[in-house]
Amino acid sequence: MTDKGSDSQILVNSLRERAKELNCLYMADEILMSDVPLEKKLQAVAESMPQGWYSPAHCRARIIYRNNEYTSTAYHEGGPELSENLVINDSIVGQISVSYPARAPELEKGSAFLEEEKKLIKTLARRISHTILHDSLSQMFEGEDTDSSDVRNGSESWRAILDMLLITDRKLYQTLSRRLLNYMSFIGITDATALLNRFAGQTSTQDADLDHLGINQPIPRQQFDISFELVEEIFSIAGRDLSDEQILSLLQRWIGENRIEHLINVLDDHASSLPEILQAMDDHKGIVTEEATLSKPVLNALKVSLIRRLVSRRLDYISRLKELISIKDFYQLTNSLIIPARSHGQLGGKGAGLFMAEKIIKNAGSDDPLLAEIRTPETWYVCSDGILDFVHHNRLEELLEYRYRYLGEIRLEYPNLIQLFKNCAFSPEMTQGLSMTLDSIGDYPLIVRSSSLLEDSIEAAFSGKYKSLFIANKGTKKERLEALMDAIAEVYASMFGPDAIEYRNERNLLDFQEEMGILIQQVIGTKVGKYYFPAYGGVAFSRNEFRWSARIRTKDGLIRLVPGLGTRAVDRLGDDFPVLAAPGQPGLRVNTSVDETVRYAPKFMDVINLEEERIETVKVEDIIREYGSQYPQVTRIFSAHKDGMIRQVNRLTDFENDFVIPTFEGLLSPKTGFLKTMRHLLALLEKECGFPVDIEFAADGENLYLLQCRAQSSWEQTEAVHLTERPEPDDILFTADKYISDGFIREIAHIVYVDPMEYDSLKEMKDLVAVGKTVGRLNSILSKKSFVLMGPGRWGSRGDIKLGVQVTYSDINNTAALIEMAFRKGSYVPDLSFGTHFFQDLVEAGIRYLPLYPDEGNVIFKREFFEESENALCQLLPDCTDLNHVVKVIDVKASTGGRILRIAMSGDEGEAIAYLVSEDDSSQEESGLLPHTRLTSVSNPDEHWLWRQRMAENLASEIDPDKYGVKGIYLFGSTKNATAGPCSDIDLLIHTNSDDRSRELLASYLHGWDVCLCEINYIRTGFKTEHLLDVHIITDSDIKKKQSYAIKIGSVADPARPLAMKEKKD
Incomplete structure (x- = not known):
């Protein structure tokens, strides 16, 4: 027993020692x-x-x-x-x-x-x-x-690395061996190529199925293990044919790249949140910021992943930005991000555009003195899924389907929705991020800008659809934070506004899961008295859609300048003007005479009142009289009007008593170089971005700041129109000769005419507002692009409603043209509104703009036609009888005996003509033989509807009315309304009183046409369709009861067009 006990004790002691050693x-x-x-x-x-x-x-x-x-x-x-x-x-x-x-x-x-x-x-x-x-x-x-x-010991330094990896990381050891073999084969080392072929197990050329391998037969799988003997052979070849320095350099680079594998995996994992990505970036900062140690493929992969996760997923944006940005730029960006927990958001369109523009200027500015003084404001970014965090935090998930509701319901609920958002709370993570941002910014005034995922893209600019709000940023830290969150909540609410929803619906963007990023920027400016504002602000475009002189080319660009905040440069104003200039033509001014310069000089400016803590509009003359000498860059912006002459102000100017106006003469002078800098900047941004650009800018008196950069909106498929022959005088309704752009509107069925004199006579605000609402209702009833709007002043302007009809984008988006009228009686003056958000809406919606000056002697205006034609308003809107004298809906066909209205606008010739033609003349359009007016088109965007219309006419003219029992054939839908695409149907109404047998024959006849038309359409366009004819059969009973599609026959709003048929046999 004693021996057994001793043995047990020895065993226990031995195990205890082993445990100590293992520990x-x-x-x-x-x-x-x-x-x-x-x-x-x-x-x-x-x-x-x-x-x-x-x-x-x-x-x-x-x-x-x-x-x-x-x-x-x-x-x-x-x-x-x-x-x-x-x-x-x-x-x-x-x-x-x-x-x-x-x-x-x-x-x-x-x-x-x-x-x-x-x-x-x-x-x-x-x-x-x-x-x-x-x-x-x-x-x-x-x-x-x-x-x-x-580790460095002569020629064996790199072997020490491999020996260590063989023990510590066999996977990396094998990866380096394989990469070394591939590299040596790539640079042409014969032994390495032979070894690689043997290693890859290439298929014998005598294989009977060689022609099919890798094409429609899988390549046989080969063993792909790297044996120790193979590795030794790889290293032996490398030691013989490469220098030690080469091998060591390659291993250093490849091992360094392997160390960022975790970061790349995190970026590529769709489940990774932004906090996880930022942590991984921080863990690998020392490696990835040394770009020289990374190969170009790895560096590009890393840049693309970072752009895609942090900035934008747009491919065109990624391909351009990766060439402009460094890895260090991403680390600077991460310091400005405000993100919710588990965020997967991005900067949004506006943020991405500004971010890329900043890198373009930075890269070019080091060697370009013209760009050296251009800055971008310090910006903080609330990531785009911040709105989802806001919605979920406040249990507002029902808003995710809000965009699919009826537009009228959205318009009615929107004011309440704004207040709902303003009374909601932000999540703790968002609140903390915003609080820290305020600590960094200080108490400077701020602007809170929208930056949605869809915003500022080439396809959709969303100009003015989402809000940008100024806040004074004054008071206690708590008050400043509450004001900031209140502004962000209102910008979030604007994503659900009626104009934004309508805009998305028109562009088939409703199904896109929109998100709203936010930019928080310090307002560029200086404190002058109790106000805060920049010396000037404005917008600029690399392409000029409208020219006030024949010498101005499209590529000369356009600038809109205003004193103070740039809001008055992008908002359409009812009672004021900006100063316009073309960077490519610095010597050309819109206003050439002293009287014009004084009349059209800006009268008001937007500023931030620091005492009232709000943005307000003040008179320029009041600011100059009180703070003239303190105004930044006052000598470049202002001029004094005295004794019929205009001179730049100077130190001797008496600002309290002299008549001083903002002309920007000193700034636009070639001596200052402002226009040269702007032209150079616009050209650079257009070149690097790959599309014409639209920018916003402001100056604080010392530096010029770029605030926004996006794709410039433009009319698609613009037609160059040449008026070689004039219509007959009796056919002309009106002409215009100022500020004309190219365009041609082929078929106008209705004119919505707001009578300038009757509108001016309205005294009640509710009546003036009702006019705009009535126009909006007509916009939704009348056939799209088949009517024009005509009326006084500046439509959709901010300011005095008496100076223009109060409408928003969703009130006018279906019209083919907006024609603004200025009579000498009254103060109605059309605005050269190129560059405003309102103007961008017109361009994007394909709405032609035409200013009309009826009282000038060199133009035609048939007032009696507009005043005496029958008014169809009450037929369309029976509840609007009280406005029947102000708003007229003219059915052109009914008023002219079946004729239609056309408008031809030639920018090169500086003239526009509105004239009446017979509807039958439309058959001549495809060959370009328009009656009285010949057009030369740069492109032919209407070939689809024109071909369909001709085919429908041919079908109707060939049909046998007796055989098939056909009483009439009518055309409607996209072909009739000139909006058909390559896959659109040809919509026909066939009025018949035939029996069953005749209907069977008719169906067979139409089927034959359908098959042939589908084949012809495929040959013309490459698009295959199962059917092209969409036929609706109607009877006498349907027409009498106005049932189904029969209601379109004789309709006021969108009537079906009758097609000519063979005459019936007696």
């Missing part, structure tokens, strides 16, 4: 793998080592490396000692030792150390050596100053 190894591994400097690792290992020896209380440990000692406590010199060298690349670089006091007891065969302890110290020595090697390599890869003699 010592685990502790050492944990320390060596930690992210601390090597010196601290060695010291910690030395302190932990005694725990693995038989008598920890008496054992001491020491590590010597680079003439430095790391010990547990006072090391025992002269006693029993166990040592092992630290070896790297066959060189001794240090030593580890353990010792006991001189009188230590013997444990095994005359030794104070167990055999297992001797194995333990050897294992520790190897692991410490590997750690030292890894640390030295890491420092070398990261470019740190370090003595790398431990």
